[in-house]
Amino acid sequence: MLEIDNLTVEFGTKKVLDGVSLTAEKGKVLGIVGESGSGKTMTALAVMGLLSPDARVAEGSSIQLDGKELIGLPEKKLAAIRGNDIAMIFQEPMTSLNPTMRIGRQLEEALRLHGQKIPSKSWLREKVMEALKEACLPEPEKQYDRYPHELSGGMRQRVMIAMGTICRPDYLLCDEPTTALDVTTEKGILELINRIRTEHNMGIIFITHDLKLLRGFADKVAVMCKGKVVEQGSVEQIFNAPVEEYTRRLIASIPDRQHRRNVKAAGAEK
Numbered sequence: 191m192l193e194i195d196n197l198t199v200e201f202g203t204k205k206v207l208d209g210v211s212l213t214a215e216k217g218k219v220l221g222i223v224g225e226s227g228s229g230k231t232m233t234a235l236a237v238m239g240l241l242s243p244d245a246r247v248a249e250g251s252s253i254q255l256d257g258k259e260l261i262g263l264p265e266k267k268l269a270a271i272r273g274n275d276i277a278m279i280f281q282e283p284m285t286s287l288n289p290t291m292r293i294g295r296q297l298e299e300a301l302r303l304h305g306q307k308i309p310s311k312s313w314l315r316e317k318v319m320e321a322l323k324e325a326c327l328p329e330p331e332k333q334y335d336r337y338p339h340e341l342s343g344g345m346r347q348r349v350m351i352a353m354g355t356i357c358r359p360d361y362l363l364c365d366e367p368t369t370a371l372d373v374t375t376e377k378g379i380l381e382l383i384n385r386i387r388t389e390h391n392m393g394i395i396f397i398t399h400d401l402k403l404l405r406g407f408a409d410k411v412a413v414m415c416k417g418k419v420v421e422q423g424s425v426e427q428i429f430n431a432p433v434e435e436y437t438r439r440l441i442a443s444i445p446d447r448q449h450r451r452n453v454k455a456a457g458a459e460k
Contacts, residue, residue: 191215192237192255192276192361192393198248199236206232206245208417216360219387219394221408221425223401223440229417230397231281234363237395238278239268255361273304277354278363282370283346287338294318294334297353304357317356325352326382344375348382355386361393362386368403380407402444405429413437 192214199207207229214220222230235241237253239260253260255275260268272278280286288296297318301308308314315334322330325348338346347367354362364383368376384407387394396408404411405425412422413436421434432438 192395193252194233194237195252195254197233197236197251197253199232199241199251200246200248201244206417207236210414210417210419212412212419212422214361214393214395216393217387217391218410219384219396219408221404221411222395222397222414223399223404223411224414225399227416228414230399230414231365232417233414234278234365234395234397237363238272238276239263239265240278270304273300273357273359275359276361276363277357277359279347279350279354279365279367281366283343283350284338286350287346289338292335292337293322293341293349297321297349297356300353300356318352321352321356322349324355324386325349326378327352344371344379347371347375347379351379351382351386355390355392358390359392361395363395363397365397366399367396368398376403401440413440 194210194212197207197210198205210229210233212220212222212233222233224230232241236247237260241247247261251261255271260271263271291299294315298314301314301317318334319330322333327333327345327348333341333345333349338349341349350367362383367383368379371379380403383394383396386392396404398404401411408425410422411425411428412419413428413434414420415436421428421432421437428437429441432441
């Protein structure tokens with residue numbers, strides 16, 4: 191289990207995260223939703239130990255993986271956890287992939303960097319090909335030798351998913367992985383993440399500003415605003431009986447007449 195408890199992060203005198211508490215379970219999807227600047231990505235970076243040097247994690251903050259405290263771990267031990275136990279897919283693959291390296295080499299590098307034992311070059315290539323095929327990348331043999339700029343946005347995102355899952359982590363953090371993708375490609379990426387979750391019992395933390403993506407996909411939803419978790423619960427609870435006004439406004443912004451009526455009714459009853 192991945193447990194975040196009372197996580198507070200400051201830059202100087204400014205709190206960017208204020209007492210965030212969340213729990214992610216293996217085999218389940220935790221959706222984190224909120225507008226830009228609400229603290230979603232900052233929470234993920236804190237979990238990965240990738241906060242900038244000028245960030246300060248306040249006393250009393252805790253991030254535990256299966257009971258092991260991650261805050262305060264030396265960088266060498268954190269590096270061993272990244273990729274193997276927890277991996278992250280970033281929002282824009284073009285800034286995450288190395289433009290000067292071929293796709294196959296970048297996935298091979300991920301295996302090497304995360305301490306995987308490499309018995310032979312043929313084994314290494316085989317593992318990369320397995321990851322590309324699992325990510326449903328078309329013609330994976332050809333993509334292996336291509337550069338990132340030669341792939342479409344959806345294909346690059348599939349490469350990022352392959353890179354994030356190649357070491358079979360227990361938890362995968364997805365930071366708005368469908369941003370700027372068309373509706374059809376977006377659906378394919380969601381289906382891919384869901385299939386990988388099911389097949390490998392992987393816990394997913396899915397970050398998005400688009401609440402409607404989580405309907406029918408997430409098990410639990412946490413709503414963030416100004417660095418705080420203002421509401422969390424099951425998908426049914428959040429969509430059908432939201433408590434907080436901010437959550438009701440998010441749901442009301444979804445272009446769905448029936449849900450707008452539900453939210454208005456919930457507000458009137460309150």
